[in-house]
Amino acid sequence: MPKMKTKSGAKKRFKLTASGKVKVAQAGKRHMMIKRTNKFIRQARGTMVMAECDARVVRKQFLPNG
Secondary structure (H helix, E strand, C coil), X not given: CCCCCCCHHHHHHEEECCXXXXXXXXXXXXXXXXXXXXXXXXXXXXXXXXXXXXXXXXXXXXXXXX
């Protein structure tokens, strides 16, 4: 059987924490920032933990080797 490969796009977008949660960059910060409120920009800094229902798909389909 061939080895399961990690999706190379997922390697760049997601990181797994030690407890198995998926960290991801906050969405909505790439363009059209002039419309965004200062509150949104401030709160969207850094990374966030992905919702568990979505994280399950990422771990199983895209990052099988962790």
